[in-house]
Amino acid sequence: MKTKEVVVIGAGVVGLTTAITIQEQGGYNVTIVAETWPSDPKTVKYTSFWAGASHGVYRGPDENLRKVRQDTFKVMWELSAPGGPAEACFHRTTEHAFYYDGLGQYADDMPNLKRIPESELRLGAKAGYSFSSYVIDPPVYLNYLLSRFIARGGHIVRGTVQHISQVIEGGTGIWVNGKPSAAPDALVVCNGLGAKTLGGVEDAEVYPNRGQNVIVHAPWVRDAMSLSSPEPTIDTYVFPRRNGDVVLGTVRVPHDWYPVARPETTTQILERCLALCPELAPPEIRAQRAPTIDDLRPLIVEETCGLRPMHVGGIRMEVNWIDGRERESKIPMLLNYGYGPSGYEPSWGSAKAALEMLEGALANVVA
Numbered sequence: 001m002k003t004k005e006v007v008v009i010g011a012g013v014v015g016l017t018t019a020i021t022i023q024e025q026g027g028y029n030v031t032i033v034a035e036t037w038p039s040d041p042k043t044v045k046y047t048s049f050w051a052g053a054s055h056g057v058y059r060g061p062d063e064n065l066r067k068v069r070q071d072t073f074k075v076m077w078e079l080s081a082p083g084g085p086a087e088a089c090f091h092r093t094t095e096h097a098f099y100y101d102g103l104g105q106y107a108d109d110m111p112n113l114k115r116i117p118e119s120e121l122r123l124g125a126k127a128g129y130s131f132s133s134y135v136i137d138p139p140v141y142l143n144y145l146l147s148r149f150i151a152r153g154g155h156i157v158r159g160t161v162q163h164i165s166q167v168i169e170g171g172t173g174i175w176v177n178g179k180p181s182a183a184p185d186a187l188v189v190c191n192g193l194g195a196k197t198l199g200g201v202e203d204a205e206v207y208p209n210r211g212q213n214v215i216v217h218a219p220w221v222r223d224a225m226s227l228s229s230p231e232p233t234i235d236t237y238v239f240p241r242r243n244g245d246v247v248l249g250t251v252r253v254p255h256d257w258y259p260v261a262r263p264e265t266t267t268q269i270l271e272r273c274l275a276l277c278p279e280l281a282p283p284e285i286r287a288q289r290a291p292t293i294d295d296l297r298p299l300i301v302e303e304t305c306g307l308r309p310m311h312v313g314g315i316r317m318e319v320n321w322i323d324g325r326e327r328e329s330k331i332p333m334l335l336n337y338g339y340g341p342s343g344y345e346p347s348w349g350s351a352k353a354a355l356e357m358l359e360g361a362l363a364n365v366v367a
């Protein structure tokens, strides 16, 4: 069987994980073309860089998503094992998750899941769980994904695709030396918020949901903590990374495109996180008096902002048939975007589903 040329557009967590999964199946020559890459200067256009990012309890009713998330957890649990292949990208930890509205009927299973006793519930929460999980360090993990892809023979091209027809007619070569290269047998579109404007896709149901976080250096905090809120725009969490930084979050504001941190939001996040987790303040201060957010400000490393790539109705994964390079030929274009607030948590399971969908489509192409 002839090796098939696959072009993936986008190098965020979704594009990289999908590209690796296709590549490791065998029989594909995979090239990623993307505007932004893991070690580029920081930009709000690259959402994956700005994620928290933990793996929490799934409390929704979607059984398919539950399975995809559980498959992903298994993969990342192995990656993060002591001595494992990507240990340094993760901080394995215990998360204490508090819920203002109780546990709900759909709560997921997680390793070492325990109900938190009522006497230990924080800030008026109705219920809580503790469980084993990990916090990902996205900038480190994204570079791990990229190096794994390259080490196994993947190709990378920096370029901004204006219209999918550019890739069809020119291949990725046009961004390398201005000359056409092999015609793709399939296109895989994993370009997050870019799906709104990419010619040939122009998905009007894609929109941003703005997040803002504060990263502090507080290596004495090693457990993760979270508190759900009745307000959909507010979510409180404390996610310690392996390097001693702790991510404090967050807000969730749909259709807000503002690309940098707002100082008043930073203040609100510090207030909420300190109320949830007074252990954030330096231990020597807590030994003397009740801490305030002014005790946290000197610990700030960075105030961050990211635009979650939303799609109305959730993840969009489907095949569209588009004109190929040869006259009257059709090739599959697999759309895979709209991961919104959770791009890491389902990433490996979702990439496997994408591969299956792609292979199903390619089986229908008459050679």
Ligand SMILES: Cc1cc2nc3c(=O)[nH]c(=O)nc-3n(C[C@H](O)[C@H](O)[C@H](O)COP(=O)(O)OP(=O)(O)OC[C@H]3O[C@@H](n4cnc5c(N)ncnc54)[C@H](O)[C@@H]3O)c2cc1C
Residues within 6 Å of the ligand: 009, 010, 011, 012, 013, 014, 015, 033, 034, 035, 036, 037, 045, 046, 047, 048, 049, 050, 051, 052, 053, 054, 055, 159, 160, 161, 162, 190, 191, 192, 193, 194, 195, 198, 210, 211, 212, 213, 249, 250, 305, 306, 307, 308, 309, 337, 338, 339, 340, 341, 342, 343, 344, 345, 346
């Ligand atoms: C504050 C915050 C906290 C979060 N916390 C979590 C968490 O705890 N757990 C979790 O799972 N998720 C979390 N997320 C969500 C997660 O970050 C996103 O779901 C995920 O990063 C989306 O990845 P992506 O690959 O689809 O998009 P992106 O990372 O934005 O990547 C898009 C890629 O496409 C490229 N591209 C776009 N258009 C074009 C074009 N026309 N031509 C060429 N290239 C193009 C870009 O350059 C880039 O390489 C969080 C997000 C935020 C903002």
Ligand SMILES: *[C@@H]1O[C@H](CO)[C@@H](O)[C@H](O)[C@H]1NC(C)=O
Residues within 6 Å of the ligand: 003, 029, 030, 031, 155, 172, 181
């Ligand atoms: C794979 O694709 C790259 C460009 O994306 C190309 O340079 C290379 O020749 C291709 N390899 C094979 C074996 O077709």
